Amino acid sequence: MNKFKIEATPERCTGCLICQLVCSEIYTKRFNPSMARIKVDILGVDCLISFTEECNECGVCVDHCLYGALKKIPREKRK
Ligand code: SF4
Ligand code: SF4
Helix, strand or coil, rough: CCCEEEEEEEECCCCHHHHHHHHHHHHHCCCCCCCCCEEEEEECCCEEEEECCCCCCCHHHHEEEECCCEEEECCCCCC
C-alpha cells in the first residue's frame, strides 16, 4: 500500500466528517467517526484536524474529502 504524508488545510474544512466515516468503515467496519484515525474537532467556526498514531497514511480519507481540506504527498519508498 502506498504511503502518503497527509497535509491538512483546516481553513477549508466544513466539519462534514466524511473522512472520519470512511476511515472508521475501512478499519473497523463501522460508520463511527469516533473510531477513525483522523480526528476533526469543530471549534465554533474553526476545525482542528489531527491523526492518531494508528494512522497508516493510506490516503483514503483524502480521496473522500470533497472540500480540498486534505492533500496527500507521496512518501519515497523505503528500501
Ligand atoms: S477534512 Fe474534509 S472530509 Fe474531513 S471533515 Fe473536513 S471537509 Fe469533511
Ligand atoms: S490516511 Fe488512512 S488510516 Fe490515516 S486517517 Fe486517513 S483513511 Fe485513516
